[in-house]
Amino acid sequence: MRRCATASTPHAVGGWRARFVEHRIAGLGDMPRPGGPRTVTDGQVVELVARTPERTSKDATHWSTRSVAGETGLSQSTVSRIWRAFGLRPHRAETFELSTDPYLVDKVHDVVGLYLDPPERALVFCVDEKSRIQALDRAQPVLPMVPGVPQRMTAGYVPHGTTTLFAALEVATGKVIGSLHRRRRAEEFEKFLLRLGTEVPEGTDVHLVLDNYATHKTPSIKTWLVAHPRFHLHFTPAGSSWLNLVERWFAELTNKQIRRGVHKFVQALEADIRGWIATWSTDPKPYVWTEAADEILARLAGYLKRIPDSGHWLGRPRRDACGSAAYIR
Structure with a gap:
């Protein structure tokens, strides 16, 4: 009867009714169809x-x-x-990476909790550095696109130096605060934190999601954090950059500005990056996190069951139950 209910023409409905009258329930099954017999068996x-x-x-x-x-x-x-x-x-x-962080479960709950249920009177930023961005000039002139032929550029290039972008993606709005430096040290990271502090209103706590790079944990940074108690750092598990939303924004920057860019000097590259950030921030688009921490860890456990010799990962105490592997991206 389901097929009769979904038929779209009176003729089709009449055909099904006639088959039912003649063959009863058996008439509603598939009847022999025209064409050659089936050649591939189940x-x-x-x-x-x-x-x-x-x-x-x-x-x-x-x-x-x-x-x-x-x-x-x-x-x-x-x-x-x-x-x-x-x-x-x-x-x-596809590729994946398994984390060896013994605190993976706790860190996943911490970071995902910030995304899904941010604290009141506070802003959450995803912070990271895109290091050694190269200013590249093509070895020969770029051939522009014409009808029927895509843009063409030589595989060879001439390097003209590098720069490093420190970026903070505001989770709630998608706005990006960026700062360019020639090196990636604790000194530059501290300068970026000072810049970030000037952008956030006084009295508002600042929660930063970032990776485990040594620059983020130096004694000077720890001292700076003591002097600025409204800043709170939340570290992603080792080898789990997928958990930091600013990485998604870096991919946009690479695909839309850097990969096919032609720059004869670093200053031109930096000017283009600043311009792209300014354009983005005029109409920012936040990345919405939807998956709960328990769902991520449950999916991880399912993946591990499919990997040979992964039983020792699943047999540890709760903290380490998924602590030897990160969510497979």
């Missing part, structure tokens, strides 16, 4: 789906439709259709 489909992730080609690290077709006797188009139906993509491989 067993062949099951065998192909099992073979793809469990075995590899004899002469390659992964399967291709041609190599599978040669071993199974199926056509390449049939293999391709089955792979699409079951979401199998042997030609693709």
Whole structure:
């Protein structure tokens, strides 16, 4: 009866009613269709789906439709259709990193808690440095795009120095406060913190999400924090840059400004970066975090169960239950 309810024309409804009157319930099932008989059996489909992730080609690290077709006797188009139906993509491989931070569980709860439930009368910033941004000039002139031909540039380039961007992404609004320096030391980080303090109204606490780089933990920085008690640092787990939202903004900056930029000197590169930050901040777009910490850690545990020899990670006390691995990005 479901098919009758979803039919869109009186003719179709009449056809289903006639089949029901003639064959009763059996008439509502699939009837023989026109065309040639089916040539691929369910067993062949099951065998192909099992073979793809469990075995590899004899002469390659992964399967291709041609190599599978040669071993199974199926056509390449049939293999391709089955792979699409079951979401199998042997030609693709993604990377991940497992954290060894023993406090991963606590840090994930701390940082995600700031994103989902920020403290009152406080601002949350994601802070990091994009170091050694190169001012690159192409070895030969760039050929502009014309109809039918994309922009072309030489693979060779001429370096003209580097700069480092210190950036703080305000989680609530997406506004970015940036500062450019030629080096990445505790001195530059302290200057950036002073700059950040001038941008935040007095009486407002400042919570910073940042990584475990040594510059963020030097004695001078610890002394500075004691003198500025409204600043609070929250460290992401080691090897878990995916947890810092400013990394997503860095990707935007790289893709839209730096990667295809041509700069004959560092000052030109820095001017373009400052201009891009100013343009972004006129209409900032916040990145909204939606996944709870427990959901992240539960997904991690599911991944670990699929990794051979990962049982010793899951068998530790609660703090270390996921402490030897970070969420797979």
